[in-house]
Amino acid sequence: MGRPERPLDGSTGPIAAFAHDLRVLRNRAGNPSYRELARTALFAPSVLSSAASGHRLPTLAVTLAFVSACGGDRAVWERRWRSVAGQPGAGAETREDRAADTPPDGAHATASGVIRLARPAQLPMGSRIFVGRERDLADAAEMIGASGPVKVPLLVSGPIGVGKTAFALRLAEEVAADFPDGQLYADLGDSGSGGRSANGIVRGFLRALGVPAHLVPDDPMQRIGLYRSLLAERRLFVLLTGVRDEGQVRPLLGQAPHSQVVVTSRARLLGLEDTNRIELDTFSRKESLALIGRIAGPGRVRAEHDATDTIAELCGDLPLAVNIVGRKIAARPEWAIAYTAGQLADRERLMGSLCVGDVNVRDRFSAAYDHLSPTEREAVQHFGQSGAGWTTSIGVAAAMGIMIETADELLESVVDAGLLQRANVAGRYAVSRLVSAFAAERQREPGPFAAAVSMAGRRTRKNAFESLRHEAVRTLPGGSSEG
Structure with a gap:
């Protein structure tokens, strides 16, 4: 049951009458608490409480969300809201209209009957040839699984080509059972010099979570607040890759007791407080050889072990470079691995050799x-x-x-x-x-x-x-x- 509210006299004016009838609607729906309504209305409890306070007319979006969560008639309440607000398009409100959106005594409107929240699955496909990183994965999983009042964001950092996103995707697979409400994903470094804006990303996240377009707040701070509220209510895995600086990602973090945010960045983002950190290094030589074997075939690696070892050394054991060379070796089974090693040995041609399709180290x-x-x-x-x-x-x-x-x-x-x-x-x-x-x-x-x-x-x-x-x-x- 919701806690008692300050008495409200609906006869003191149209806004008070509007708020009074919102309270009646809520009472007929079983008198859920504003926190319970927020899970369905997708507005903060304080916003819903203010809507029924009578101090001022709530926005149309808040009104319709409140009404939907309580099982009311959205069309009737929109006409009434426009009438009170004095906006064009308002029709005359009738007694039948007001009765139509009030459920009979004892009726209870459930959240599932109004808005169905989606279960997003936005993560890109991970690598099927992932090798190594066992210790780092175990450490990251332990950090995510640690008990506490909130889930602490996890930052995965390291130099270019070290496999930060591949690591994060493998981590997401390993901890997926702990986040049954879905996965959200955004690459913050994929659009121009400034990257993608937090407001644009949040708008997309809200739509992916099933928030109807008309209920997505226009105000950027309210939009971010709604996103954080959903993080707090649900069990989501959020992956943010390509982050350049703290200001780019800070709005996307919040007090989430059940949702985990994982960030990948070349930078260490030292300005972020209360953050768990995993710093990835280049492969060990054993991991480099294992990756080439997974791609080109372990038999070829065993047959030309020394040449493969030379390739790993020339690649600096950088996972991106090792992966590229492994794919080139696999594409030309008639070539000896030693031939590829010879091509890479030319320092002036090295950068040009490390490309396959649209993937290359130089870029x-x-x-x-x-x-x-x-x-x-x-x-x-x-x-x-x-x-x-x-x-x-x-x-x-x-x-x-x-x-x-x-x-x-x-x-x-x-x-x-x-x-x-x-x-x-x-x-x-x-x-x-x-x-x-x-x-x-x-x-x-x-x-x-x-x-x-x-x-x-x-x-x-x-x-x-x-x-x-x-x-x-x-x-x-x-x-x-x-x-």
Whole structure:
């Protein structure tokens, strides 16, 4: 039973009479609580309570949702609402109209008879050749299954091509039984430089959840509030991929005791509080060989184990690259795996070799590179110039003629762009073979950087490098300043 409300005199005016009859309708429907009505009306309990308070006329959308949840006649109540609001299209309200939407004494309108909520299944198809990640999957499932007042969002991060979305989809399969009300999915990085807006995504989610178009609030904050209310009421798995920054995803998070939100991002999104985190690394060599075997056949891998191992090394054990090469090997069974390894060994042709159909590594790297600032791009080009498997802020500072602190900030930005990883040694960053080859490509391209660097500038950088060598030896484990 709903709690008692403040008495309302319906004779004091049309709005009070309107609210009074809403209360009568609710009472004839069994006097459900406003929280119970909210599950069907898809508006917050406070909004429904306000509609029947008599302080002001509720919106038409709220009125119709209230009436539908209580089993009333929507057409009759719409005419009455327009009459009270003084809008065109209102017909004269008759006594028969008012009686028509009041159920007989003892009748009870159930939620299922008014609005049927859908069970969305929006997740894209996962990979049938998924390999590895057992420990990470177990850790993520344990985080999701942890007891608590709310489900904490899970962030899956890592560099480009490491398989974040594939991991999240496999995780969704493993925990599907805990979220029987469905799955929602949105790629926030698939539309232009700014990505998709939270308001547009929420509108789509509400429609997928069965909310009729006329009940989706026009106000963006109300729309987000309704989405969060449904998250709190239902058991949903929500996957948000390609997130670039915290502001893009924060509106899509809420206090959900039963629904789980999983976010994938190249960036670490350190601004998000109360978030569980899984950071994916590249494959182990065993996982790389296993993936090629799953795609091209384990027999071929066993027959040319050394050549397959070389391919995995040339791919930097990056899952995307290993997957692409595995598919190319499978497509040409007449070719020896050693032939493919030979093609990949040419550093200048490496990026061009890592493509199959509409999937290629260069495009993924380019998309991230193009979002960097000019100074950050120059830092990336330094990776191609040095050709080393790692770099440091000291080395970048020397090469670019900038302060060490500035270089450190640049490298951290490149990490969040997915083009760099921290190494196990303090102060060092791991530069993958593929990123180094990509950076070398960009360095060879004519552009403003090459034209801007004069001979005097080069001498200045050389002097800066020499002055920082001793500092590198002093601060870095291993006593090397090589950048």
